[in-house]
Amino acid sequence: DQQVKQNSPSLSVQEGRISILNCDYTNSMFDYFLWYKKYPAEGPTFLISISSIKDKNEDGRFTVFLNKSAKHLSLHIVPSQPGDSAVYFCAASGNTGNQFYFGTGTSLTVIP
Amino acid sequence: EAQVTQNPRYLITVTGKKLTVTCSQNMNHEYMSWYRQDPGLGLRQIYYSMNVEVTDKGDVPEGYKVSRKEKRNFPLILESPSPNQTSLYFCASSLRDAYNEQFFGPGTRLTVL
Numbered sequence: 001d002q003q004v005k006q007n008s009p010s011l012s013v014q015e016g017r018i019s020i021l022n023c024d025y026t027n028s029m030f031d032y033f034l035w036y037k038k039y040p041a042e043g044p045t046f047l048i049s050i051s052s053i054k055d056k057n058e059d060g061r062f063t064v065f066l067n068k069s070a071k072h073l074s075l076h077i078v079p080s081q082p083g084d085s086a087v088y089f090c091a092a093s094g095n096t097g098n099q100f101y102f103g104t105g106t107s108l109t110v111i112p
Numbered sequence: 113e114a115q116v117t118q119n120p121r122y123l124i125t126v127t128g129k130k131l132t133v134t135c136s137q138n139m140n141h142e143y144m145s146w147y148r149q150d151p152g153l154g155l156r157q158i159y160y161s162m163n164v165e166v167t168d169k170g171d172v173p174e175g176y177k178v179s180r181k182e183k184r185n186f187p188l189i190l191e192s193p194s195p196n197q198t199s200l201y202f203c204a205s206s207l208r209d210a211y212n213e214q215f216f217g218p219g220t221r222l223t224v225l
Binding site (some may be wrong): 002004006023034036040042043044045046050089091093094095098099100101102103104105 | 116143145147152154155160168171202204209211212213215223
């Protein structure tokens with residue numbers, strides 16, 4: 001049973017516009033959330049994280065929003081650049097032992 | 113350079129032939145983990161280790177073994193591989209636990225015929 005879900009397998013955005021990637025989770029015990037970016041033939045690389053005591057965390061062009069009541073988080077990329085084209089995974093952990101749970105990924109294409 | 117290394121990067125084998133995929137990190141991390149990535153299923157955790165001699169099952173541990181005899185190494189062992197273990201495998205490490213970001217290796221593409 002998938003505890004972390006990314007319902008959009010793919011997303012296309014024009015360069016310079018905002019990219020919004022969504023993630024839902026089912027386990028209310030999760031209290032730490034992360035986003036990873038993955039290029040083909042490479043391992044995932046960490047992008048940004050957020051603890052459940054916050055509802056927003058920013059790092060440059062990347063902002064993660066957490067809505068605990070809706071069990072939903074989103075990653076905003078502004079402005080989107082062609083180099084952002086990759087597969088993005090959200091992940092959750094914490095208070096559930098020391099396991100990480102990943103979503104199925106969203107493939108982002110930024111069109112020049 | 114801080115990194116997680118995996119070997120081999122590509123492996124084709126036959127059903128039942130025991131194999132080991134090695135994983136090593138040079139960041140003195142306590143937490144190490146193995147994942148498999150399959151189309152439509154994302155990354156699923158196989159096993160993780162909080163420290164030397166401490167290992168625990170993830171979501172999909174069946175058919176796999178691990179050991180953590182040294183802090184830097186965390187090999188994944190398939191005693192009797194089957195075709196349903198054909199997958200892309202990633203090793204990862206983090207400083208201490210599941211509240212730290214993980215650093216991933218480059219992946220091992222395994223095909224079991």
